[in-house]
Amino acid sequence: MIIKIEAIVREDKMEDVIEALNAIEVNGITVSQVMGHGVQKGYAELVRGQEVIINLIPKIKFEIVVSSEEWEKKTIEAIRAAAKTDEVGDGKIFSYELKSALRIRTGDTGYDALNP
Ligand SMILES: Nc1ncnc2c1ncn2[C@@H]1O[C@H](COP(=O)(O)OP(=O)(O)OP(=O)(O)O)[C@@H](O)[C@H]1O
Ligand SMILES: [Mg+2]
Structure with missing residues (x-):
């Protein structure tokens, strides 16, 4: 399972x-700078007649694709332990089954695309 x-x-x-x-020792990561809000959402303000949420907060998004549920669990636990402060705004971790993975260089797919 990917x-x-x-x-x-x-x-x-x-x-x-x-x-x-x-x-x-995960086999790859992607990191992005993103903006977002959680439950304590932003306050709405009118900007040029449109109501918008103006306090999106800069966050960091990690994307990791793994090849088993065991690695999913291990990865989630590692992220949680490292990211936790116990204050609101610590973030969220989502996971889902992925349809496919392909290594461009070799054409490897699935498990083989994710492992050396
Ligand atoms: N339901 C969601 N969907 C997509 N992204 C989310 C969701 N909830 C949180 N996020 C992202 O996670 C970031 C941090 O969320 P946050 O930790 O404030 O969540 P929360 O549910 O409000 O939890 P807490 O009460 O601990 O603050 C947000 O800025 C947003 O980028
Ligand atoms: Mg929050």
Whole structure:
């Protein structure tokens, strides 16, 4: 089973999360700067007649694709331990079954695309 994990964490937890993922030796990561809000959502304000939420907060998004549920669990636990402060805004971790993976260089697919 190919599983994708997406984790949204605090900006200042990025290094800790990278270290934690390196420590368990995941085979690849993608990191992006994103903006978002959770339950304590932004306040609405009228901008040129449109009501918009103006306090999106910069966060870091990690994307990791793994090749088993065991690795899914291990990866999620590593991210959570590294990203947790116990304050609101610590972020979220999502995971879902992925349809396919392909290594461009070799044409490997599925499990083979994700492992050396
Ligand atoms: N339901 C969601 N869908 C997509 N992204 C989300 C969702 N909830 C949170 N996020 C992302 O995670 C970031 C951090 O969310 P946050 O930790 O504030 O969630 P929360 O549910 O409000 O939890 P807490 O009460 O601990 O703050 C958001 O800025 C957003 O980018
Ligand atoms: Mg929140």
